[in-house]
Amino acid sequence: MDAERDMAGDGVAEDGARPEALRAAMVEELRQLGAVRSDPVERAFRVVPRHLFSPEEPLMKAYGVNRSVVVKRDDDGMALSTVSAPSMQADMLEQTEVRPGMRVLEIGSGGVNAAMLAELVGSEGHVTTVDIDADVTERARRGLAESGYDQVRVVRADAEHGVADQAPYDRILVTVGVWDIPPAWLDQLAEGGRLIVPLRLRGVMRSIALERAGDRLTSRSVHPCGFVPVQGMGAREEHVALLDEDVALRFDEQQHLDTAGLSEALTTPPEQRWSGITVGSQEMIDDLTLWLTTTLPGCGMLTAKQAAVDRGLVGRPARRGVPAAVDGNSFAYRATVRTTEDERIEFGVYGHGPRGGELAEQHVDLMRQWDRQHRHGPGAVIEVRPAHTPDERVNHGLVLDRNHTRVVIFWP
Numbered sequence: 001m002d003a004e005r006d007m008a009g010d011g012v013a014e015d016g017a018r019p020e021a022l023r024a025a026m027v028e029e030l031r032q033l034g035a036v037r038s039d040p041v042e043r044a045f046r047v048v049p050r051h052l053f054s055p056e057e058p059l060m061k062a063y064g065v066n067r068s069v070v071v072k073r074d075d076d077g078m079a080l081s082t083v084s085a086p087s088m089q090a091d092m093l094e095q096t097e098v099r100p101g102m103r104v105l106e107i108g109s110g111g112v113n114a115a116m117l118a119e120l121v122g123s124e125g126h127v128t129t130v131d132i133d134a135d136v137t138e139r140a141r142r143g144l145a146e147s148g149y150d151q152v153r154v155v156r157a158d159a160e161h162g163v164a165d166q167a168p169y170d171r172i173l174v175t176v177g178v179w180d181i182p183p184a185w186l187d188q189l190a191e192g193g194r195l196i197v198p199l200r201l202r203g204v205m206r207s208i209a210l211e212r213a214g215d216r217l218t219s220r221s222v223h224p225c226g227f228v229p230v231q232g233m234g235a236r237e238e239h240v241a242l243l244d245e246d247v248a249l250r251f252d253e254q255q256h257l258d259t260a261g262l263s264e265a266l267t268t269p270p271e272q273r274w275s276g277i278t279v280g281s282q283e284m285i286d287d288l289t290l291w292l293t294t295t296l297p298g299c300g301m302l303t304a305k306q307a308a309v310d311r312g313l314v315g316r317p318a319r320r321g322v323p324a325a326v327d328g329n330s331f332a333y334r335a336t337v338r339t340t341e342d343e344r345i346e347f348g349v350y351g352h353g354p355r356g357g358e359l360a361e362q363h364v365d366l367m368r369q370w371d372r373q374h375r376h377g378p379g380a381v382i383e384v385r386p387a388h389t390p391d392e393r394v395n396h397g398l399v400l401d402r403n404h405t406r407v408v409i410f411w412p
């Protein structure tokens with residue numbers, strides 16, 4: 001499919017740039033960022049006219065590498081559907097490793113990504129995209145038709161049940177944040193096939209490329225990502241404890257919390273512990289975050305509004321959300337300080353409450369363990385087994401029990 005054909009006469013950006021030029025610049029930047037890593041994915045980004053999928057937006061926005069376009073919000077203004085940012089799409093398409101001739105199911109439809117999948121599978125392959133929202137499927141259908149990719153099958157349904165009539169799939173690419181993996185996704189995945197899924201693990205989301213062997217799924221890569229939450233049967237609310245109007249602790253699992261005690265603890269000066277571990281300001285620390293998330297006792301995510309940072313109530317990292325160890329009326333979370341050495345950042349921990357100092361020590365010890373054993377290692381391995389799997393088959397890591405699955409996380 002040569003989508004370039006249809007480009008003549010399409011829009012011009014405010015500064016006079018044409019879509020072709022913006023696309024070429026976007027591809028260049030995606031390569032430099034390491035989001036595009038292979039020639040087939042690069043080609044898909046070069047040829048799909050992504051501005052046709054968000055015609056109401058300025059061209060520059062459609063081609064901004066880190067910009068997603070919100071296409072639908074709920075009554076409170078929260079995004080329900082977005083066309084994902086090119087950098088996120090590129091990274092996940094690389095994780096997916098699509099080959100010509102494959103059958104692919106995309107869960108969550110924006111249109112653009114399905115068009116790129118159609119490029120990757122070629123004329124012998126097959127792409128189905130499913131979305132729960134009729135407005136979204138309608139938009140995707142329109143964009144796919146206008147850009148010349150109407151061979152993509154667009155289905156409106158709750159993807160909890162997959163799309164059985166086109167199964168089995170060699171690849172299932174999920175583009176919405178989930179807490180569990182419904183049985184239909186495993187059933188509809190070919191043996192040896194790949195499921196790429198943004199999974200919530202104790203408040204942090206990771207795009208995990210899982211390969212199927214029988215009823216076991218094992219990760220081949222684990223990357224940071226951000227997605228709107230799934231709706232319908234798979235929807236799952238976080239449990240939120242408000243410690244202050246601007247500070248919250250969020251948990252995936254229901255747990256007994258001393259919210260009043262934790263709120264009180266927040267108002268007292270923290271015990272500080274520093275780790276001696278430093279990172280460059282551009283260095284990725286997603287692995288450290290996942291390590292702490294999966295090893296800290298009673299882990300939740302501490303999140304805060306800028307106002308709380310300005311009031312001196314919490315350290316700056318809380319603004320983006322940081323793993324916090326929680327025990328009774330005490331908690332401890334990651335803090336940072338800028339060092340004089342080449343603008344590097346040192347990690348430390350702030351502990352609040354009667355056991356704040358103790359939790360902070362434990363937290364810093366775990367950071368040091370990560371630094372010694374895992375910082376330069378292969379990262380976490382994640383396995384997903386059916387819910388009925390006995391304990392002795394999953395006792396090699398942290399087990400997170402879900403409705404349909406047991407998620408096992410271990411660090412080789």
Ligand SMILES: C[S@@+](CC[C@H](N)C(=O)[O-])C[C@H]1O[C@@H](n2cnc3c(N)ncnc32)[C@H](O)[C@@H]1O
Pocket residue numbers: 080081082083084089106107108109110111112113114130131132133136157158159160175176227228229230231232233234
């Ligand atoms: C981030 S958007 C999809 C992005 C798109 N794949 C792209 O690359 O531009 C997530 C979509 O998932 C859809 N969604 C949420 N829950 C769903 C469900 N249970 N079944 C199918 N689609 C769902 C939303 O309606 C939303 O359009």
